[in-house]
Amino acid sequence: MGAYSTSRILLIALGAIVLASLLPLGVSGYILGLLTIAYYFGVFAMAWDLLFGFAGEVNFGPTFLIGTGAYTAGILDNLYQPPIWICIAAGAFAAVIGGVVLALPALRVRGPYFGLTTLVAVLILQNFIVVDASLTGGEIGLTVPDVITISDARNYEIALWFMAISGAILFALARSPVGLILQASGQDAVQAGALGFNVTKHKLTAFIISAFFSGLAGAMLVFYFGSASVGTLVDITVGVQIIIAAVLGGRRTILGGVLGAVFLIAMSEALRPIGDLANFVVFAMALIVVLLFPGGLFGLLTRSRENG
């Protein structure tokens, strides 16, 4: 994609954000609530895309980073009740540490092996949360005493601007020389190293940035829900939904993750009348997109000729 399409994408994205920021004027609180969740999931998907799409790391465990951030923030708030922003910052910091821990095997093992390591990381975190119930609330979940705000419109705005800013930073990073080097080391680490780039340093950076945004969004989501539970933040099915959102939206596009997340949530809401079968239809549609349009929704919209 050339510079022309980049500026056009930014223009469209800006328009979409302006439109989205007008929504609270005419839309019910229920729909705003759905979109709020979709925006946070969009951040998860974008952070995942940076690691997978650019650095080429098959990360099956985005929820390891999200869960680390979310539970750190929640537990801290439960124990000491510092101001919320301190909890959220602590969550993001803990997720960054989690990202470094996760990066260590990634520098040693590749492909499916690394994918499994990330899967195991999620399972271990999940087991820890369930077993250590006195601190984490176990399978029932952790209720936090504070929320950011109870106003639907306010929560919506916070989520929207958080998503927009995160998206802008991740997008800029992906289009910068750093993004190019990441892409090169993802496709051929040996050659990228031979060209004089420090592959290890760049990959570690990618992990830290991805972890930072995942943990930040996870911690904010805790203070939106007023609770944290394994089923909503850590379980592998949550991770799968994030991956689906990113792939559905279009890999290596960053912004596609938001499209995918909004699409997933909108579809499962629109299909609510058909009851339990709704999920089946949503996943079937996702599968059709993956099979027939490998560029994803973003690829369809921008009609990029990337893969020929």
Added chain:
Amino acid sequence: MLFWQILIDGFAISSLYALGATGFALIFGVSGVLNLSHGALMVAAVVAAWAAGDQLHAGPYAGAGLGVAVGFGATLLTYFLIVRPLQQSRKIREEEKEIFILTATLLWGIMIQELIAYLYTNNAKTVAPIVQGVVRIAGVRTPSNEIFTAVVCWLVIGVLWLLVNRTRAGKAVLAASMNPRGVTLLGIELSQIYIAVWAIYGALVGIAGVLLGMFLGVSSYSVGPLTASAFSIVVLGGLGSVSGALIAAYVVGYLETLTAYLVSPAYRTIPALLLLVAVMYVRPRGLLGRR
């Protein structure tokens, strides 16, 4: 007493793990596909066998037969509907096909899971065992079904071994797993080998699924854990190595049984996960991995 109990229970569970993971290892070794719908296919076989007995009032043999048939059919459907179109797609770059197959099979597995939950609810389903009753081995009351499970698993693995090592078609499969290009140079159609391997995998999935349904029972929630356990056993043994997967199945099976009996069933899966992480740090290619 406890020693024998762990030995017997662990053996039965490990045999089942071994059978479940063998097919998974086989298709990775030959065609490089990690099938993340593995657990869903097994659950589909169990639910079919359960429905045959519970709703159609079929006998245990007919039910088991139907379960194996459904597992077999669903696996071949996975290949022709999902895996092959992706492998042959021109829109996707060669190095990205692996991740597309991972994502697509993952989605496909969740679809099967949702469909089963929709049609037959999330309740756990147990298939009526073919063999009933209890025998005493070394003072331990053991359900005959447990012995039956272990025997069938090893019979099937034995037949598979003979098939791969002693028949012409099997040797072609083995050769394809070592060097696909070499096999095509010898004039053997690679796509035929893929179909044969997926057919074998389908039969293994069906049999392992039905045995699992008789032994432990499953629900639609078992889909993820079943895939994860097959995946971790195969990685522990070394991707693509069937004998590695067999050994790893016993390591994982006994580790889980030991933890469940000696520590607490709540911690059952944790030591195996930690072992997996340790093995990947120290020896990333697994116990018997080639690469």
